[in-house]
Amino acid sequence: MSKNEDEHFAREELHRKQKESIEKVKQALRERQKLHHMKCPKCGDDLETKIHEEVEIDVCKGCSGVWLDPGELETLAGKESTGLKNFFGLFKDE
Numbered sequence: 420m421s422k423n424e425d426e427h428f429a430r431e432e433l434h435r436k437q438k439e440s441i442e443k444v445k446q447a448l449r450e451r452q453k454l455h456h457m458k459c460p461k462c463g464d465d466l467e468t469k470i471h472e473e474v475e476i477d478v479c480k481g482c483s484g485v486w487l488d489p490g491e492l493e494t495l496a497g498k499e500s501t502g503l504k505n506f507f508g509l510f511k512d513e
């Protein structure tokens with residue numbers, strides 16, 4: 420085996436090891452995500468996805484806490500205000 424080939428294989432080996440350690444880190448992150456996924460940050464109980472006003476909300480089975488994804492609060496708030504407008508519109512005599 421020539422020196423060049425030695426270097427080539429050493430580089431390959433190094434590359435393989437780097438890839439392996441990156442995979443290990445990724446795997447650990449996935450594991451951690453799995454542990455916390457759909458768990459209540461407050462009490463640690465399971466979260467249940469429910470549809471409220473066409474918006475998906477995560478409700479805790481333990482403490483009934485409600486968790487929203489980014490933008491969902493705005494969506495709900497927007498729907499809420501039009502809902503109220505429609506409600507008050509009923510009392511307008513036209």
Ligand SMILES: [Zn+2]
Nearest residue numbers: 459462479482
């Ligand atoms: Zn909870």
